[in-house]
Amino acid sequence: MALPFFSPKPTSIRERCRDDAATKLRLRYAPYYHAMEAQSGTTIRLQGRDMVMLASNDYLGLSFHPKVIEAGRTALHQWGTSPTGARVSNGSRAYHHELEEKLAAFLGKEACHVHAAGYLSCLSSVAAFAQRGDTLFVDKNIHSCLWEGIRLSTAEVERFAHNDPADLRAVAAASPGANPKLLVVEGIYSMEGHIAPLPDFLAAVEGLDCFNVVDDAHGLGVLGRDGRGTADHFGVTDRIDIICGSLSKSLASTGGFVAGSRASIEFMRTHGKQTLFSAAISPSQAAVATTALEVMQSEPEHRDRLWENTRRYKAILTSLGLDTWGSETPAIPVVIGDKQRAYAFWQALLEKGVFTVLSIAPAVPPGKDLIRTAISAGHTDTQLDQIADAMAYAKKKAL
Incomplete structure (x- = not known):
């Protein structure tokens, strides 16, 4: 049985909802639940700006x-x-x-x-x-x-x-x-x-x-x-x-x-x-x-393009010395290893018009805080160039 002085103060479920620290932290930094205002393939509109979607699982671009x-x-x-x-x-x-x-x-x-x-x-x-x-x-x-x-x-x-x-x-x-x-x-x-x-x-x-x-x-x-x-x-x-x-x-x-x-x-x-x-x-x-x-x-060309884009994107990250956790597939993490730096990296990418997903502990193992990215057959060469520039900028600003 837990000792009384180690036990949390009993609260109602309403109080629990109002005072939840994790929810307050999420609302303060707002990394999740973004509502896109428009989309066309791998281009989205968010907060009035056109951005490259680099976190979708639309691998073959068929949506x-x-x-x-x-x-x-x-x-x-x-x-x-x-x-x-x-x-x-x-x-x-x-x-x-x-x-x-x-x-x-x-x-x-x-x-x-x-x-x-x-x-x-x-x-x-x-x-x-x-x-x-x-x-x-x-x-x-x-x-x-x-x-x-x-x-x-x-x-x-x-x-x-x-x-x-x-x-x-x-x-x-x-x-x-x-x-x-x-x-x-x-x-x-x-x-x-x-x-x-x-x-x-x-x-x-x-x-x-x-x-x-x-x-x-x-x-x-x-x-x-x-x-x-x-x-x-x-x-x-x-x-x-x-x-x-x-x-x-x-x-x-x-x-x-x-x-x-x-x-x-x-x-x-x-x-x-x-x-x-x-x-x-x-x-x-x-x-x-x-x-x-x-x-x-x-139409096998969609899968061919997916892997072509995956190889190019992986080469971009490797050339920047970024840790991809040994990914072998179009689902490619950028491991930062620290919550605050991962958040700063995610913000820097957003600033440069590249949308990704922030994943931090406990969603990932301790020390594996990362930026979750995924490549699509729909990504164009121009978008991959923009992604390369954004990754270089984020590395310089956050790491």
């Missing part, structure tokens, strides 16, 4: 593709604005099935289910399958949505060092019981830009009959044949039980997906509370994602 926009418009006229219900009851439509069948085939899986948010999909990918008494092997740097699914599952959790197959092997060896096991990793870690070594992870748990979940929100459209993702990149699709992710990145929509065997997807539809009780995605969301998936396969 302004004419075919994708037209698909959303057509779906609105044909189906209205919303199915106004959950899939289990009145909310299922033909366009949901079309998207799910195409996504499943693209990802090399038997079945798929789409949710109204990627957070729901990835949360469900753990919470629907893991139960009390199971053991979860978890990369310590996984996304919040996966941690929330883990918490709801009430299963036992064993963390292993980020992207470290040897540590996973040691953790797995120390958990030899006959209870069900589940491995949870990301394909691409968005904060770090690291690619998960999936073959090595699978080898580390070989012999344990370990169910596995890969959150590939940032791998879809970026890695693999035609953008099929991290599992395809490594040729291990048949060995991955669940591939989950978001429709709001390369697929230029909103929502999320869970793909796997037909048995696993039907099990989730029976037992996953997030699947049972959340409203279905809208007609326009589904149509946009379906069309973006088709464009992704028929």
Whole structure:
């Protein structure tokens, strides 16, 4: 029991909301919740100024593709604005099935289910399958949505060092019981830009009959044949039980997906509370994602441009001596390592018309305070020149 003189003074929830130090700090420095006044591709308008968007996950630049926009418009006229219900009851439509069948085939899986948010999909990918008494092997740097699914599952959790197959092997060896096991990793870690070594992870748990979940929100459209993702990149699709992710990145929509065997997807539809009780995605969301998936396969030049831009941007940062945390992907952090200097660096970029995202502890490990950036196929050579100048200015001003 906590000693009285160490215990915080009891407050009401209203007082807690009014006096929260973290909220006051956020409102004082205002690094988040910026409302763009206009956007055209990778150009945004903020506070009356045109800026380069360097923090979007629109990796292939399809959110302004004419075919994708037209698909959303057509779906609105044909189906209205919303199915106004959950899939289990009145909310299922033909366009949901079309998207799910195409996504499943693209990802090399038997079945798929789409949710109204990627957070729901990835949360469900753990919470629907893991139960009390199971053991979860978890990369310590996984996304919040996966941690929330883990918490709801009430299963036992064993963390292993980020992207470290040897540590996973040691953790797995120390958990030899006959209870069900589940491995949870990301394909691409968005904060770090690291690619998960999936073959090595699978080898580390070989012999344990370990169910596995890969959150590939940032791998879809970026890695693999035609953008099929991290599992395809490594040729291990048949060995991955669940591939989950978001429709709001390369697929230029909103929502999320869970793909796997037909048995696993039907099990989730029976037992996953997030699947049972959340409203279905809208007609326009589904149509946009379906069309973006088709464009992704028929127009490979977008992915080619994405990687061309990624290589150039990485070279810019390297030439300035900036720390990119070993990123291997279009999600590239600029690690500053100190909260105040990271904030100053972010402000300097904003001053030069480049919009990024400030990420500081506890969102990142201590000493890894960083500027979160992401490259798009939509970035032009002129914009990359502007980004280079802004990075040089921010380094001089803040570091």
